Amino acid sequence: DTGVSQNPRHKITKRGQNVTFRCDPISEHNRLYWYRQTLGQGPEFLTYFQNEAQLEKSRLLSDRFSAERPKGSFSTLEIQRTEQGDSAMYLCASSLIPTGSQETQYFGPGTRLLVL
Amino acid sequence: EDKVVQSPLSLVVHEGDTVTLNCSYEVTNFRSLLWYKQEKKAPTFLFMLTSSGIEKKSGRLSSILDKKELFSILNITATQTGDSAVYLCAVEPYNQGGKLIFGQGTELSVKP
Numbered sequence: 001d002t003g004v005s006q007n008p009r010h011k012i013t014k015r016g017q018n019v020t021f022r023c024d025p026i027s028e029h030n031r032l033y034w035y036r037q038t039l040g041q042g043p044e045f046l047t048y049f050q051n052e053a054q055l056e057k058s059r060l061l062s063d064r065f066s067a068e069r070p071k072g073s074f075s076t077l078e079i080q081r082t083e084q085g086d087s088a089m090y091l092c093a094s095s096l097i098p099t100g101s102q103e104t105q106y107f108g109p110g111t112r113l114l115v116l
Numbered sequence: 117e118d119k120v121v122q123s124p125l126s127l128v129v130h131e132g133d134t135v136t137l138n139c140s141y142e143v144t145n146f147r148s149l150l151w152y153k154q155e156k157k158a159p160t161f162l163f164m165l166t167s168s169g170i171e172k173k174s175g176r177l178s179s180i181l182d183k184k185e186l187f188s189i190l191n192i193t194a195t196q197t198g199d200s201a202v203y204l205c206a207v208e209p210y211n212q213g214g215k216l217i218f219g220q221g222t223e224l225s226v227k228p
Contacts, residue, residue, distance in 0.1 A: 003158075004158070033216075035218075042120075042206070042220050042221050043206075045216065045217070048213050048215060055213050056212070056213050056215065091158070091159070097214075105214070107159045107160070109157045109158045110157070110158060
């Protein structure tokens with residue numbers, strides 16, 4: 001399978017615990033995005049990387065959230081001291097920026113987080 | 117603030133019907149509009165639209181963009197139960213790193 005993969009697919013945790021999600025983009029894709037989707041809503045942008053550089057973070061991304069892409073390949077999203085309001089689907093997407101053209105983002109299956 | 121609004125939020129039709137889903141947007145520095153289909157998993161890409169009036173077509177699905185009136189429609193003809201999904205509209209502004217601004221989605225249910 002050469003698509004975007006995410007692990008784990010489901011995570012149940014207790015409030016106050018830390019969780020970490022992983023995203024493996026399509027190989028050679030230089031951009032990687034994180035979105036959050038709550039029930040009945042469209043995905044909301046959280047942050048994105050171009051190679052290993054994190055270039056933008058949304059105001060939705062509080063200090064408890066941190067994302068990394070250390071080698072410009074896979075990325076991790078960590079949530080510290082989880083709260084019930086963090087319960088959502090966390091989606092990762094990747095794209096390739098070809099010169100002089102526009103990109104399409106391809107999404108992974110998501111990690112569904114439930115904070116009890 | 118940039119926003120994307122989809123209508124209707126949900127729709128129930130019978131197999132064989134034709135449906136039209138709507139997406140309107142208010143975005144500074146519009147670059148492109150995208151449609152995705154989301155079943156109980158990852159959104160899958162359908163269309164990218166950048167120019168007004170040029171219809172994009174794939175099988176029974178088609179879409180068109182009106183940059184003057186700031187909206188797009190997605191048409192599905194001869195619907196099948198496999199078309200049941202949430203259809204997401206997203207807009208990409210210029211110079212924002214490619215991030216997408218999504219609407220709430222339209223949940224389509226096709227009954228046999």
